[in-house]
Amino acid sequence: MTDIRVKVCGLRTGADVAAAAASGAAYVGFVFFAKSPRHLSLPEARELALAAPVGLAKVALTVDADDATLDAIVEAMPLDMLQLHGHESPERVAEVRARYGLPVMKALGVADEGDLPAILEYSLAADQILIDAKPPKGADLPGGNGLAFDWRLISGRHWLRPWMLAGGLTADNIADAVRLTGARQVDVSSGVESAPGVKDPARIAAFLKAAR
8 A cells, every 4th residue: 555645634733744744644734614623724824834845735625615715725825736625516616726726626425325426527627536424414514523434335436536535534444444445545634633623643653654
């Protein structure tokens, strides 16, 4: 599994970014969603993005953000990708991609087979797809809930764009997740935390080691 690319999402401190970089992460994610314990202000996110080593891809996660919000994020900090984690339509994904000239990753929740056709539909608009566990009804967060879905649902499947597996991943289950899904990219947030929004450098290192 030496070619597994890992995204560590929901980073909030310089130490978080340093731990992700030192452990070999390919991407770091910054969350702009007020309900999340991982939410950052623009000045906080800018400082972290500027401190990130060259070659570490910086991703801004938003949820149903309007153009004004996205304008402010893109103008405030250097970014390599936008992640749309709300109910954005394929048309909205295409609009964002065209407006900012940045690659766009669309997150899609999966709970059963009926959720899979959307992956193909959004693959026509996005540069990458993040396949996550669908949040429980009434949940405040669209992701980062520490929940996994039945990975067998996507075993052996292929889509038009690169994709990333998310949802309940930890150092203990990442090997099984990759084996069952064939994922070459994975996303972790709550699985490397000691408390909601508090990243643990030891858990980050352990996750990256297990992924490799």
